[in-house]
Amino acid sequence: MSLRYGRPLVMIPGPSVIPDRVLNAIHRPIPNIYEGEVVGLTYSLLERLPALARTQHRAYIAISNGHGAWEMAITNTLSRGDKVLVLEVGHFATSWAEMAAQSGVKFEVLHAPERAAIEPDAVTERLRADIGREFAAVLVAQTDTASSVHNDLAAIRRAMDEADHPALLMADCVASLGCEPFEMDAWGVDVTVAGSQKGLMVPPGLGMVWVSPKAWEAHQRADLRTAYWDWTRRTDPEAHYWIFCGTPPVQHLWGLAEALDMIDEEGLDNVWERHRVMAGAIHAAVDAWSVPVGLGPAGLELNVAEPAHRSNSVTMVRTGEVSAQQLRATCESEAGLTLGLSIHGNPDAGLRIGHMGHLNPPMLLGTLGTIEAALTALAAPMGGSGVAAAALAIAKSTTPAAKPSGGADDPGN
Structure with missing residues (x-):
């Protein structure tokens, strides 16, 4: 039994997710x-x-x-x-x-x-x-x-x-x-x-x-x-x-x-800012998963240590004692999530998460939640919840919406 029978999600560093609007625009006769x-x-x-x-x-x-x-x-x-x-x-x-x-x-x-x-x-x-x-x-x-x-x-x-x-x-x-x-x-x-x-x-x-x-x-x-x-x-x-x-x-x-x-509708500067926030959430998640040196087996960690040197579109993750190939296979076969393989060193020692283009918090948090579930299923070493850390990072950049009128507790109802 597998849980992957929904819409699959490919989170590799390209090709990225194609928006429905783009797919519909392409669907025209010659x-x-x-x-x-x-x-x-x-x-x-x-x-x-x-x-x-x-x-x-x-x-x-x-x-x-x-x-x-x-x-x-x-x-x-x-x-x-x-x-x-x-x-x-x-x-x-x-x-x-x-x-x-x-x-x-x-x-x-x-x-x-x-x-x-x-x-x-x-x-x-x-x-x-x-x-x-x-x-x-x-x-x-x-x-x-x-x-x-x-x-x-x-x-x-x-x-x-x-x-x-x-x-x-x-x-x-x-x-x-x-x-x-x-x-x-x-x-x-x-x-x-x-x-x-x-x-x-x-x-x-x-x-x-x-x-x-x-x-x-x-x-x-x-x-x-x-x-x-x-x-x-x-x-x-x-x-x-x-x-x-x-x-x-x-x-x-x-x-x-x-x-x-x-x-153009979003605004290029806003596109850049959205990618910055999404990248920050992923970096926070991997940092939370990391096990401090000396406190247990080496788990996941960011390949790039210095925050100023990290990309806003792709994150290379070093997996330590966790088999990257097994982690990727578990995510794909059990949940329908495809992660990028490492082309930088030992392919079993790292994976890549693409976070570029058509991306929002539900997609990102779903990706991180799936990775965390797979890590848990594999009994992999984790320092803490990466999903919680990512949600907090996103929350800090989120403007709460105004309370809608006309709800059940509205005096006019």
């Missing part, structure tokens, strides 16, 4: 792709996307996942033999650089301290040592999806400026856009990379890249440009067919328009 509604929709999305990244500059949309957006960024700005500095806090910045290396780009990795964000002083020091200005770009993930470490992009830009280095700042925001505060222009980011399937609440299939004037200048001399990814070809105002280098992703475009409507 139209004429050469003229009419879809053409207008495409241009309207290109006009709306800059606001999402807080930039005045152009966005490009590709039919791809985040890895495709990585390649679009690399091939449009770099040349064979160029060198990039990779700021690594987990997994994904180096993966981005390894993709570039297959095209002839060289890279050097600057590692952050264990389980922490990049230190800006280390960036300044390394760039100052680059006397020959060999680094053409600095690659960094705002949030590393594997480790759940969050980097301070504004501080990294200040570090680059302090070194007076001309390298492009290229930011992977696949796991953070629409979840974390991000100010492309104010922070001096030159290339921003994102995907549709996380904070933007759309099925996987759209890669997006935002481009600063400095990046566009680099594009003019880049020799890695290919026909499919080429920004120049996709910018031709007289040939909308080439915006996607061929057939447009029609259903995804309708879904993205609906998702942007939902973000």
Whole structure:
């Protein structure tokens, strides 16, 4: 007997939960792709996307996942033999650089301290040592999806400026856009990379890249440009067919328009704040589950110790003596809850909770309650109730509603 026979809930760090509004928007027949509604929709999305990244500059949309957006960024700005500095806090910045290396780009990795964000002083020091200005770009993930470490992009830009280095700042925001505060222009980011399937609440299939004037200048001399990814070809105002280098992703475009409507209705700053509160509740829960050192077997703990370095969209949890694979399997088979597996170290020693996009307290507390029930069923070590801690964290950010009139105790009844 299992309790999973209800609506399943997938709480992995992408693809995230797709809102019913987005699903309904996608559920339409294929139209004429050469003229009419879809053409207008495409241009309207290109006009709306800059606001999402807080930039005045152009966005490009590709039919791809985040890895495709990585390649679009690399091939449009770099040349064979160029060198990039990779700021690594987990997994994904180096993966981005390894993709570039297959095209002839060289890279050097600057590692952050264990389980922490990049230190800006280390960036300044390394760039100052680059006397020959060999680094053409600095690659960094705002949030590393594997480790759940969050980097301070504004501080990294200040570090680059302090070194007076001309390298492009290229930011992977696949796991953070629409979840974390991000100010492309104010922070001096030159290339921003994102995907549709996380904070933007759309099925996987759209890669997006935002481009600063400095990046566009680099594009003019880049020799890695290919026909499919080429920004120049996709910018031709007289040939909308080439915006996607061929057939447009029609259903995804309708879904993205609906998702942007939902973000606009809530307000982007409010979206960021909601994610901050939800993340704080998860962090409080894991802290409550943790067993103090010396008081028993090691249980769950946050991978990122410093609160300022924690992501608002994904949390990597170290499971200590608890089998992460058994915990995940119990949640899924017995309750219909899917948690993310660890891609950062031993897969049996950690799991990831995605908390991005379409998320509210019932979903979050249900997730945490299910994890706590599974921990209890497995007789796992726990310091206290994570659900109670999370509820308290949410309560502190909740404004009580006014007492409704007309109830049973209303004198008028």
